[in-house]
Amino acid sequence: MAQLQFSNVGIRALAACVPATVSKNEDALRDVVPADEIEKTIHAIGIREKRIASAETCASDLCFAAAEKLFADNPEISRESIDVLLFMSQTGDFKIPATAPILQRKLGLSQNCAAMDLSLGCSGYVYALSAAFAYANLPTVRRVLLLDGETFSKIVNPRDRVNAPLYGDAGTATLIEKSETFGASYFVLKTDGGGENAVKIPAGGCRVSATPETLSEKTAPDGSIRSDCEVFMNGMDVFNFAIRSVPAVMKETATLAGFSPEEAGGIVFHQANKMMTDFLAARMKIPAGKILYSLNKYGNTSSASIPLTISECGEKLSSRDRVLLCGFGAGLSWASVALSLVGTKISPPAIFKK
Numbered sequence: 001m002a003q004l005q006f007s008n009v010g011i012r013a014l015a016a017c018v019p020a021t022v023s024k025n026e027d028a029l030r031d032v033v034p035a036d037e038i039e040k041t042i043h044a045i046g047i048r049e050k051r052i053a054s055a056e057t058c059a060s061d062l063c064f065a066a067a068e069k070l071f072a073d074n075p076e077i078s079r080e081s082i083d084v085l086l087f088m089s090q091t092g093d094f095k096i097p098a099t100a101p102i103l104q105r106k107l108g109l110s111q112n113c114a115a116m117d118l119s120l121g122c123s124g125y126v127y128a129l130s131a132a133f134a135y136a137n138l139p140t141v142r143r144v145l146l147l148d149g150e151t152f153s154k155i156v157n158p159r160d161r162v163n164a165p166l167y168g169d170a171g172t173a174t175l176i177e178k179s180e181t182f183g184a185s186y187f188v189l190k191t192d193g194g195g196e197n198a199v200k201i202p203a204g205g206c207r208v209s210a211t212p213e214t215l216s217e218k219t220a221p222d223g224s225i226r227s228d229c230e231v232f233m234n235g236m237d238v239f240n241f242a243i244r245s246v247p248a249v250m251k252e253t254a255t256l257a258g259f260s261p262e263e264a265g266g267i268v269f270h271q272a273n274k275m276m277t278d279f280l281a282a283r284m285k286i287p288a289g290k291i292l293y294s295l296n297k298y299g300n301t302s303s304a305s306i307p308l309t310i311s312e313c314g315e316k317l318s319s320r321d322r323v324l325l326c327g328f329g330a331g332l333s334w335a336s337v338a339l340s341l342v343g344t345k346i347s348p349p350a351i352f353k354k
Helices: 025-031 035-045 059-073 099-106 124-136 235-257 274-284 302-312
Strands: 003-007 009-018 022-024 049-051 084-088 114-118 143-151 169-178 184-191 266-269 323-329 333-339
Touching (some): 124 184, 124 302, 124 323, 124 333, 169 302, 235 274, 266 302
Parallel strands (some): 084 114
16 A cells, blocks of 8 residues: 655755746637636636746746746755755656756756656656655655656647646746654555546557657547647546545545644645535535635646645745645546645745746
């Protein structure tokens, strides 16, 4: 059973960066949703606007800027002290090489720093955080820098009625370190590969190559337009999966930590959409004031949505114990963690400038 517990390891600092370009859903939806349904759609998903990266900007660029913000806001943290660099993303720079080594060089980290890419969907931040905690828990590792970013605007068709209103771009940086000032943290990680088709890019990988046919746009039964090399999501399958899985994993995690979800000091869900998270909160009987959002301003930024929300809501979280984080999505994969953010230096999101 993937239940992990750590002591004397925690989040020292966290920062985020978003693109400067704002895409308002009332404008973006005009090409994909009837005019009389636009406001209703915006209200249901809870996304008024998103940030969209330029054609030249990658997730790694946003993560680099977030890491630079983290170092600038925490000058006592030496770059030489970073022992492990993890890059979590499904929109890396290249198929080969991995992006983490590129970021190691750009950030001026030591060649003694281990660097590795991780790839997972909307549960990715919690999974990657568990890996960072596990590394930091080792005797010879003190500090781990976790960079988590996505530029889903590059893999979503703007005429996709399901996905186009949802996804924005962001990069984040989280510094994990070993210190006796940190208390215990508890992770629960789960997987169901039987749901692989719920969220998928069917072509463009090694199983099904990118060809003129798979790159050509097709019209789906709901009127969405996309190619097989762009993201597909069965919204109802994902909704049913979340309702079935998320309350249970959060209860399991909180129980390990010795409290109930409604007793949490703060809760950050993956920012899927407002209708889904409101339904989850109601089912779990969690007071609305305990749930934190960045959805309205930034949309669904996949695995980056949890750290981006922490960055956006830092003043409400930096003194809170018993914080629950929960990510869920493609895979199918879901994960939750109970930890403390007391004493964590949380920087507000920076705007990417190039």
